[in-house]
Amino acid sequence: MEQRTIKRFLKNPSSLAGTIIILCFILIGTFGPWLIGDQGLLIHLDMELKGPSAGRLGFAENGVDVLTSLIYGARISLLIAMTSTVISLSIGIVYGAISGFFGNRIDAIMMRIIDMLLAFPGLLLAIYIAAILSPKTINVVFALCATGWVGYARVVRAQVLSIKNYDYVIAATSLGAKTHRIILIHIIPNILGPIIIQASFGLASLILAEAALNFLGLGVPPGTPSWGALLDQGVSYLFIAPHLAIFPGICIGITVLGFNFLGDGLRDVFDVKSQ
Amino acid sequence: MIDSKKRLHASRIKDKLIFLLQLVTLFLLSVFSACRCHPEASLKADNTLHVIVSSSPESLDPRFATSAVASHLSELIFASLFVIGEDLLPESFLAKDIEQINPVTYLVHLRPNLFFHDGTPLTAEDVAYTFSSLKDPDVRSPHAEKFNYTQSVQAISEHTIQFVLKAPFAPFLTDLCSLGIVSKKHCQNRSQQCRHEIMGSGPYRLTQFDKVTDTLILQAQTQWFEAGPLLPRIEVRVVKDSTTRLLELIKGKADFNSGETSPVQTSVVQKYPEQLILKKTPGLGFAYLAMNLRGPKNTKAIKESEEDRTRRALTDVRVRKALALSIDINAILKYKFHGMATRATGLIPPQHWAKSQQLSPLLYDPITARSLLDQAGFTDRGPGKGQRFKITISTSPDRFRQSIALIYAQNFRDLGIETQLRIKDFSALYQDIKQGNFEIFSLIWTPVVEPDLFHWIFHSSNIPGPEKGGGNRGAYLDPIIDELIIQARTSTNLEIRKVLYEKIEMRLLETLPYIPLWFEDEIVVMNRNVLHFTPSRTGSLLGLRHVKLMRTNSKGPL
Structure with missing residues (x-):
């Protein structure tokens, strides 16, 4: 990335705020569990559903500490969202680049497959897949990736379609460069801007989707701390322990906001017209 | 120029007036809609008891009703x-x-x-x-x-x-x-x-069953044999979520919640003392942990698989006793049920005519439990190696049941048993249980009225097979129990039966095919305007026929 772009990125309040928020959550997710320990995740029945006045952020079902659950939940949520994004992005880039670069019949067939996948509401398909598979973290990632890559593939294809006729690509082709080299060296590095923007927004929706799956009991195994599972408890005990819905709600809200800020900022930074 | 200014001024006034009119219309619409939807206003105008249940009845014909909701509603009609x-x-x-x-x-x-x-x-x-x-x-x-x-x-x-x-x-x-x-x-x-097409014989006749809205309307039967007036009309609605059921009662949209009320939710009722009332009675639902006693699948293998190790462990009575001693049931009753359940020593509930008073429950004792596991040869192999052995607890997705299963899991882990939960929706779980595809599962037998249920659950003739049903899902095989059960079901003398059931319960407590947990109270939450209802131990809704409604702003009790 050029130094000028980095400067623009740092000067943009939206991207800066987003980066700070996300960095905070990444640090909490990475080092928090190490600092706080796992004692809070053990069952202490006498503390069940006690509010924040009983200590820290209160206690959840079976007396599990809410703060500890949120910290461990941050790790799980970010891990699932980032892994799903990396996998979806990889599939989407390869698929979109092939489709856009080769065009014609290959493009038509590949795009119809995407159309078919887009005909299903993404979250609904993820719920369906997660319901079939047993509740495991890896299965959540799989369910989220199943439709997550489609958006990236479309963006990549559109970018490849516009870039493949640029002079430097034609020049590389004329010099006899192989297709994979043209795609990897000449095309993909030049379309990374829109993909990164898309990924930052995608991360936000994946955090929400992961929370939704856990909220529906289709996510991580029971007993594994996660924001969505805590939110699910919060709904069940809304009258007795509203803190169970409030704190994970705040965490999900702030993280999603952070990724959206980052996405907005990146869009401004990469948008040449706005310069 | 002046004309154009005047026109502009008039147009602005007109715009403002239109905006004001829109605001007034919006306000009036909100007021009217709020009045129309106010639940108490709609409830208080009729003499109908509004009942909410947790699931739709699969059939009201008693020959086809299987679920608790269907059976209880069917009792009112047939x-x-x-x-x-x-x-x-x-x-x-x-x-x-x-x-x-x-x-x-x-x-x-x-x-x-x-x-x-x-x-x-x-x-x-x-x-x-x-x-x-x-x-x-x-x-x-x-x-x-x-x-x-x-x-x-x-x-x-x-x-x-x-x-x-x-x-x-x-x-x-x-x-x-x-x-x-x-x-x-x-x-x-x-x-x-x-x-x-329902043609019933009970105190209420079905006049409407809307399957789209899951609503049933029941009218009192005019030619009913019992003396005294019946409650004239009952409307039954299905509300699946327990929190929503509670909200419906608080908002006044329903009078009576016969669906499952979690003991934790009962504290909400105390927040609305002028509106809601909670009635409970000792229930007959026997909660238990059942174990698969079929033994290893492959006894000839040179290296025993983890699954077979678990299956072998569960056939050892010392292991089963260790598992029973590791669960702090009294703590669960205190903190999860808030005293709304009674400790079980066996299948027969307390105060039942066949219940023996001599049985005492197994008390929480993790030290003895560890020693029993060591004696049985299941020593701790350390983390990552399955520790003593690995076990999977199967349970339903119900939040409350899941949270209790997590307690068992922690108790078992404390003993050094690697434990995981398998959550399946009820039909899939039930299918697994029927096919013997489980290690430990947690469910409830409800209601235990006739002690001959022992025959269905523990008699060797009721071990389910590929072409045969049966309630002995753990495949418990004990000739002594078989003999006692047959003697008890063929004797018509209550005293003799009582002695036999006492022996059966003692034997089962020694051999532990089930870990007896508790009997959950029957909890009914209703509005204070519902008078003269006493919950039944069996969960029956027949008591609704004697209910009186006291609508506060109506002409008096209906």
């Missing part, structure tokens, strides 16, 4: 010959009395002047038809095997039915409480249609 009283012994209902001619022959005498909802008289022919139709292959009743022990059911006069059994069978009278009487005229030769 009356049975006898009903279970609060002492858990049968009380006469449609039947006036029963006469035992010899160990296998009974005469049931009906009350005079009994009618179906269409006004046709209910006779002995209808009773005989109801019981005979269960065995009819065209009817395909899920209860077809229930009355297999009957040789014949015949109407010998207009009001007398003769039951002849194949052999003496003590639970016969209790079984008569479980089947409502259907109309022979209405159902003969049209079993499938009859299943949907």
Whole structure:
């Protein structure tokens, strides 16, 4: 990335705020569990559903500490969202680049497959897949990736379609460069801007989707701390322990906001017209 | 120029007026809609009891009803010959009395002047038809095997039915409480249609069943035999989520919640003391942990698989006892049930006529539990190696049940047993259990009224197979228990039966095919305007017929 772009990125309040928020959550997710320990995740029945006045952020079902659950939940949520994004992005880039670069019949067939996948509401398909598979973290990632890559593939294809006729690509082709080299060296590095923007927004929706799956009991195994599972408890005990819905709600809200800020900022930074 | 300014000014005033008008219209619309939707206003205007239940009844015909909700609603529409009283012994209902001619022959005498909802008289022919139709292959009743022990059911006069059994069978009278009487005229030769077109014999007739909104309307039967007025109208609605059910009561959209109320939610009722009331009674639902006692699948393998190690562990009574001692049941009763459950020592509930007072529960003792596991040869192999052995607890997705299963899991982990939960929706879980595809599962037998349930659950003839059903899902095999169960079901003397059931419970507590947990209270949450309702231990809704409604802004009690 050029130094000028980095400067623009740092000067943009939206991207800066987003980066700070996300960095905070990444640090909490990475080092928090190490600092706080796992004692809070053990069952202490006498503390069940006690509010924040009983200590820290209160206690959840079976007396599990809410703060500890949120910290461990941050790790799980970010891990699932980032892994799903990396996998979806990889599939989407390869698929979109092939489709856009080769065009014609290959493009038509590949795009119809995407159309078919887009005909299903993404979250609904993820719920369906997660319901079939047993509740495991890896299965959540799989369910989220199943439709997550489609958006990236479309963006990549559109970018490849516009870039493949640029002079430097034609020049590389004329010099006899192989297709994979043209795609990897000449095309993909030049379309990374829109993909990164898309990924930052995608991360936000994946955090929400992961929370939704856990909220529906289709996510991580029971007993594994996660924001969505805590939110699910919060709904069940809304009258007795509203803190169970409030704190994970705040965490999900702030993280999603952070990724959206980052996405907005990146869009401004990469948008040449706005310069 | 001046004209144009005036026009502009007039146009602005016009715009402002339109905006103001829109605001007023919006305000009025909100006020009207709020008035229309105010639940209390709509409830207080009628004399209907609004009941909410947790699931839609699969059938109201008693021959097809299997779920608790369907059975309880069916009781209101189809009356049975006898009903279970609060002492858990049968009380006469449609039947006036029963006469035992010899160990296998009974005469049931009906009350005079009994009618179906269409006004046709209910006779002995209808009773005989109801019981005979269960065995009819065209009817395909899920209860077809229930009355297999009957040789014949015949109407010998207009009001007398003769039951002849194949052999003496003590639970016969209790079984008569479980089947409502259907109309022979209405159902003969049209079993499938009859299943949907309800012609009942109970205190309420079904006037509407909207399957789209899951709403049932029940009207009091005018020709009902009992003295005193019946509650005129009951509207039953299905609300699946327990929190929403509670909200409906708080908002005044419902009067009576007969769906499962979690003990934790009962504290919410205390926040609305002027509006809601909670009534509870000791329930008959036996909560237990069942273990698979089938043993290793492959006994000849050179290296034992983890699955076979677990299966071998569960066949060892010392391991089962260790698991039982590792669960702090009293803490669960205190903190999860808030005292709304009673500790179980066996299948028979406390205060039951057959319950032995000599049994004492296994107390929480993790030290002894560890020592028992060591004695059984399941020493700790350390983390990552499955520790002592690995175990999977199967349970339903219900939040409350899941949270309790997590407690068992932690208790087992504390012993050094690698434990994981397998959550499946109820139908999948039930399928697994029936096929023996489990290690440990947690469920509830409900309601335990007739102790002959032991035969279904623990007798070796009821171990389910590929082509055979049965309730002995853990494959418990004990000739002593088999013998005691047969003796108890063939004796008609209550005292003898009681002694035999005492022996059975003691033996089961020693061999522990099940870990007995608790009996959950029957909890009913209702509005204070519902008077004279006493919850039944069996969860029956028949008590609703004597309910009075006190609508505060109506002309008085209805």
